[in-house]
Amino acid sequence: MEVINKLVTLKAHMDGSPQESDFVIKTETLSLSAVLESKDVLVKNIYVSIDPYQINRMKSLCSSQTASGSSYAAGIAPGQAIDTHGVGRVVVSGNPDFKKDDLVVGRIGWGEYSIVKEGANLDKLNPLGFPYSYHVGILGVSGFTAYAGFYEICQPKKGERVFVSAAAGSVGNIVGQYAKLFGCYVVGCAGSQEKVDLLKNKLGFDDAFNYKEETDLKAAVAKYFPDGEMLEAAVANMNQFGRVAVCGVIAEYTEKGKRAAPDMIDIVYKRITIRGFLAGDYMSQFPEFISATSDHLKTGRMHSIEDISQGLESIPSAFAGLFRGDNVGKKIVQIADE
Amino acid sequence: MEVINKLVTLKAHMDGSPQESDFVIKTETLSLSAVLESKDVLVKNIYVSIDPYQINRMKSLCSSQTASGSSYAAGIAPGQAIDTHGVGRVVVSGNPDFKKDDLVVGRIGWGEYSIVKEGANLDKLNPLGFPYSYHVGILGVSGFTAYAGFYEICQPKKGERVFVSAAAGSVGNIVGQYAKLFGCYVVGCAGSQEKVDLLKNKLGFDDAFNYKEETDLKAAVAKYFPDGEMLEAAVANMNQFGRVAVCGVIAEYTEKGKRAAPDMIDIVYKRITIRGFLAGDYMSQFPEFISATSDHLKTGRMHSIEDISQGLESIPSAFAGLFRGDNVGKKIVQIADE
Numbered sequence: 001m002e003v004i005n006k007l008v009t010l011k012a013h014m015d016g017s018p019q020e021s022d023f024v025i026k027t028e029t030l031s032l033s034a035v036l037e038s039k040d041v042l043v044k045n046i047y048v049s050i051d052p053y054q055i056n057r058m059k060s061l062c063s064s065q066t067a068s069g070s071s072y073a074a075g076i077a078p079g080q081a082i083d084t085h086g087v088g089r090v091v092v093s094g095n096p097d098f099k100k101d102d103l104v105v106g107r108i109g110w111g112e113y114s115i116v117k118e119g120a121n122l123d124k125l126n127p128l129g130f131p132y133s134y135h136v137g138i139l140g141v142s143g144f145t146a147y148a149g150f151y152e153i154c155q156p157k158k159g160e161r162v163f164v165s166a167a168a169g170s171v172g173n174i175v176g177q178y179a180k181l182f183g184c185y186v187v188g189c190a191g192s193q194e195k196v197d198l199l200k201n202k203l204g205f206d207d208a209f210n211y212k213e214e215t216d217l218k219a220a221v222a223k224y225f226p227d228g229e230m231l232e233a234a235v236a237n238m239n240q241f242g243r244v245a246v247c248g249v250i251a252e253y254t255e256k257g258k259r260a261a262p263d264m265i266d267i268v269y270k271r272i273t274i275r276g277f278l279a280g281d282y283m284s285q286f287p288e289f290i291s292a293t294s295d296h297l298k299t300g301r302m303h304s305i306e307d308i309s310q311g312l313e314s315i316p317s318a319f320a321g322l323f324r325g326d327n328v329g330k331k332i333v334q335i336a337d338e
Numbered sequence: 339m340e341v342i343n344k345l346v347t348l349k350a351h352m353d354g355s356p357q358e359s360d361f362v363i364k365t366e367t368l369s370l371s372a373v374l375e376s377k378d379v380l381v382k383n384i385y386v387s388i389d390p391y392q393i394n395r396m397k398s399l400c401s402s403q404t405a406s407g408s409s410y411a412a413g414i415a416p417g418q419a420i421d422t423h424g425v426g427r428v429v430v431s432g433n434p435d436f437k438k439d440d441l442v443v444g445r446i447g448w449g450e451y452s453i454v455k456e457g458a459n460l461d462k463l464n465p466l467g468f469p470y471s472y473h474v475g476i477l478g479v480s481g482f483t484a485y486a487g488f489y490e491i492c493q494p495k496k497g498e499r500v501f502v503s504a505a506a507g508s509v510g511n512i513v514g515q516y517a518k519l520f521g522c523y524v525v526g527c528a529g530s531q532e533k534v535d536l537l538k539n540k541l542g543f544d545d546a547f548n549y550k551e552e553t554d555l556k557a558a559v560a561k562y563f564p565d566g567e568m569l570e571a572a573v574a575n576m577n578q579f580g581r582v583a584v585c586g587v588i589a590e591y592t593e594k595g596k597r598a599a600p601d602m603i604d605i606v607y608k609r610i611t612i613r614g615f616l617a618g619d620y621m622s623q624f625p626e627f628i629s630a631t632s633d634h635l636k637t638g639r640m641h642s643i644e645d646i647s648q649g650l651e652s653i654p655s656a657f658a659g660l661f662r663g664d665n666v667g668k669k670i671v672q673i674a675d676e
Contacts, residue, residue, distance in 0.1 A: 056603060073607055231602075249602040261597035264569070264587040265394060267614035269411055274612045276605035 001032040003042075003091070007111030008315045010078045013060035017323050023316035026079070030113060032092050039118035041093045045108050046338055047136045047308075048086035050318045050331040051170070052250045082110040085141045087125060087132045088336075103127065105135050110315050112335055128294050131304075132338055137330035138174055138304040139293060145247050145279040146174035147289045150182075153245035153277050158183035163234050164205075168195035170330035171247055173203060173305045180204045181301060191325040198328060202303060235262035235272060244274040250323065305329025339370040341380075341429070345449030346653045348416045351398035355661050361654035364417070368451060370430050377456035379431045383446050384676055385474045385646075386424035388656045388669040389508070390588040420448040423479045425463060425470045426674075441465065443473050448653050450673055466632050469642075470676055475668035476512055476642040477631060483585050483617040484512035485627040488520075491583035491615050496521035501572050502543075506533035508668035509585055511541060511643045518542045519639060529663040536666060540641060573600035573610060582612040588661065643667025 009026045035042045057076045076082055086109075090102040095118055098104065106122035108114040116122045125135055137143060149171070150156060162179040166172045167188025176199065179186045188199045188208040199208040234244065252259065266272065296302035307327040309318045312335050321327055347364045373380045395414045414420055424447075428440040433456055436442065444460035446452040454460045463473055475481060487509070488494060500517040504510045505526025514537065517524045526537045526546040537546035572582065590597065604610065634640035645665040647656045650673050660669055 246602055246606050248606060252602055259599035260602055261599035264584055264590055264598055264614070267612065268584050268586060268616070269614070271614050271616060271619065273614075274605065276602070276607070276609050276611075278606070278609060281609065 003030050003032065003113060004028075005030050005111055005113040006312055007081055007109065007113075008312065009080060009082065010058055010076060012078050014055055014058035015060070018055060018058075018316075018320045020316040020320050023319075025313065030115065035092050035115065036094045038094045041095050041098045041104070041116045041122060042091040043088040043104055043108050043114045043116055043122075044091050045086055045088040045112060045114055045335045047088075047133045047332050047334055048108060048110055048315070049084050049136045049141065050315065050322060050327075050333055051084070051142075052322050053248055054082065054084070054319065055323075081114070083107050083114075084110055085136060087135050088114065098122070098124070103132070105140070110312070110333075112312055128290075130294065130297065133306055133308060133332050133334070134297070134304050136332050137170060137306055138297065138302070139290060141279060142170040142330050143174050143293055144282075144286060144289050146171045146178060147293070148279045148282040148285065149245035149247050149277060150175050150178045152282055152285070153275050154243045156182055156184060159185070161185045161187070161239070164188040165231070165234070166190070166250060167199055167205065167208060168192075168305070168328055169250075170327075173199070173329055174302075176205050177203055177296075177302045180206075181296065195328055198305065203305070231260040232262050235266050235270075235274075238266070238270055238272055240270045242270060242272045244272065246274060246276045247279070306332055308332045308334050310334050341368050341370065341451060342366075343368050343449055343451040344650055345419050345447060345451075346650065347418060347420065348396055348414060350416050352393055352396035353398070356393060356396075356654075356658045358654040358658050361657075363651065368453065373430050373453065374432045376432045379433050379436045379442070379454045379460060380429040381426035381442055381446050381452045381454055381460075382429050383424055383426040383450060383452055383673045385426075385471045386446060386448055386653070386671050386673060387422050387474045387479065388653065388660060388665075388671055389422070389480075390660050391586055392420065392422070392657065393661075419452070421445050421452075422448055423474060425473050426452065436460070436462070441470070443478070448650070448671075450650055466628075468632065468635065471644055471646060471670050471672070472635070472642050474670050475508060475644055476635065476640070477628060479617060480508040480668050481512050481631055482620075482624060482627050484509045484516060485631070486617045486620040486623065487583035487585050487615060488513050488516045490620055490623070491613050492581045494520055494522060497523070499523045499525070499577065502526040503569070503572070504528070504588060505537055505543065505546060506530075506643070506666055507588075508665075511537070511667055512640075514543050515541055515634075515640045518544075519634065533666055536643065541643070569598040570600050573604050573608075573612075576604070576608055576610055578608045580608060580610045582610065584612060584614045585617070644670055646670045646672050648672050 005028050006025055008023050011022055011024050014022060030042065032042065057074060087105050088108050090098050090100055090104060093099055103125045104122055105125040107120055127135065130139065162184045164172045164176045167176055168190040176186050176188050186205050188205045189211045190196055190199060190208060191210065191212050193210055196208045196210050199205040293302065297304065305328065307329050315333050318331055318333050322331055343366050344363055346361050349360055349362050352360060368380065370380065395412060425443050426446050428436050428438055428442060431437055441463045442460055443463040445458055465473065468477065500522045502510045502514045505514055506528035510526065514524050514526050524543050526543045527549045528534055528537060528546060529548065529550050531548055534546045534548050537543040635642065643666065645667050653671050656669055656671050659665060
């Protein structure tokens with residue numbers, strides 16, 4: 001028995017902003033009997049995550065590759081399958097831990113099917129009564145990154161002022177929601193009026209502004225940031241002992257040599273901490289995160305903001321759109337019916 | 339009774355690198371009876387500290403001024419006395435805590451005499467058998483900054499690799515010594531061969547290089563840093579979970595717009611922490627610092643590296659020299675005999 005798999009692959013290494021034409025859809029034949037004879041699991045992919053960090057893996061000089069052993073950093077060669085976080089269903093399994101029709105979450109790929117090796121990140125999924133897509137976003141890596149960054153890295157105190165950049169993005173919108181529930185004053189910036197409205201009206205941000213509208217920006221920054229790039233402006237306006245949690249820097253992924261240069265004199269005198277992190281380092285807190293966040297979602301205190309496109313073929317434009325700010329909230333592609 | 343005081347003052351606000359001609363020596367008359375009638379202490383200054391951070395207070399737009407309530411950040415106006423850390427002897431005191439001839443350490447000034455107000459930072463000094471100048475440097479703010487930055491901010495582990503920039507400077511040389519004693523592998527950079535020799539031969543650094551000698555630099559950076567400015571290069575070459583403690587940024591004090599721009603992608607993937615600090619926040623650990631450091635000094639495991647000029651008149655060139663890298667170790671001016 002065989003299945004024909006369609007998967008998205010890179011035409012060549014990425015340089016600059018991604019275009020739809022940088023990708024090609026490839027067809028391959030997968031043997032079910034080969035899977036059954038191995039410890040592999042063949043997964044039919046349902047929802048896959050579309051994330052900006054993937055571009056760092058697509059560059060020819062993959063700087064992140066040497067920096068970390070995690071799958072979030074390994075380089076992606078042209079023609080190769082592109083792994084990502086997602087939800088799917090087991091078709092056949094040579095691994096005794098999984099059986100046909102199991103709902104699973106973990107490291108699948110931008111394709112109709114994925115073969116997941118033994119030992120790779122794959123778990124049975126209890127959807128907890130939520131749409132499966134939640135487990136790609138707010139109850140998945142994006143939500144957990146927001147959770148670890150806000151609670152672990154920033155160690156917030158009630159009443160503190162929190163600024164969230166890319167606040168309508170997959171992680172930012174959740175950081176803002178946690179911060180509001182925790183009792184902070186929360187200001188976000190985003191790239192469109194629609195996003196600003198979402199932050200203020202639906203997600204309860206105390207304030208938000210559109211950094212692309214210069215007139216609004218001037219008014220907004222008079223209040224929060226006098227000038228400059230977001231990180232620089234945030235540091236310039238931070239209070240003493242301020243903390244910056246950095247889980248990604250989308251603006252620097254596609255522009256070579258573009259670098260945030262926060263004022264180190266501010267950093268010293270205001271005793272500011274800038275700290276990079278990967279959510280994976282805090283896995284011991286994942287159960288607590290799931291429990292708290294599902295509770296917030298069930299009682300309506302939190303909202304899942306998802307932007308779902310349909311079909312494998314929409315992956316290249318979904319990905320390229322991240323860098324144009326097309327997405328509102330978590331970008332997900334639905335590849336198959338639930 | 340009166341004393342004639344000579345003190346160093348600013349001619350005008352500072353802009354760019356400091357020159358000797360930016361300062362003027364002013365004479366004033368101080369009334370001893372006025373001191374006795376107040377709660378003030380009149381101190382004859384013996385050793386005063388010469389530190390790069392003072393330039394931030396001398397600029398017209400004193401950004402540090404608003405950032406922190408400490409005396410390390412308050413602006414200095416032209417004509418005004420310039421306060422600094424130092425050691426002196428009480429001449430007369432209206433404050434019952436001090437009496438004539440008490441040896442004192444604290445916030446005195448760049449002058450022959452200082453009037454220290456009640457409540458200001460001044461303590462009786464037990465020299466513990468060390469030259470008084472040690473209490474301006476290795477047993478004073480410089481040493482304590484090194485101590486807090488290394489132990490508190492960096493939370494070192496034995497065997498870790500430590501890079502010290504400005505390693506022959508007042509704080510850097512002590513950080514390197516602590517790190518060696520703690521069991522780290524220590525590499526320093528400095529601006530002359532003399533300084534590099536000091537680091538390697540006297541202070542026991544595992545390695546050191548002269549960042550001004552391009553040929554040496556290339557060889558050295560091939561080992562430690564492939565390119566760029568120190569902080570950027572350090573971040574680029576850091577291991578996972580690396581920590582950067584920032585107590586000052588001398589290269590940015592005099593060049594407007596000069597900013598370190600470490601790669602935020604590295605910061606995320608390698609989970610790097612960059613943290614500014616002021617030693618004053620860790621005062622509860624000052625006694626422990628003094629006890630450990632004096633013990634190391636007595637047994638010869640640590641060395642005090644001082645660069646002492648003579649006479650009040652040498653203050654302007656001592657200060658300007660900091661920005662040319664003239665000093666080796668802690669820059670101190672001796673104003674009067676012990």
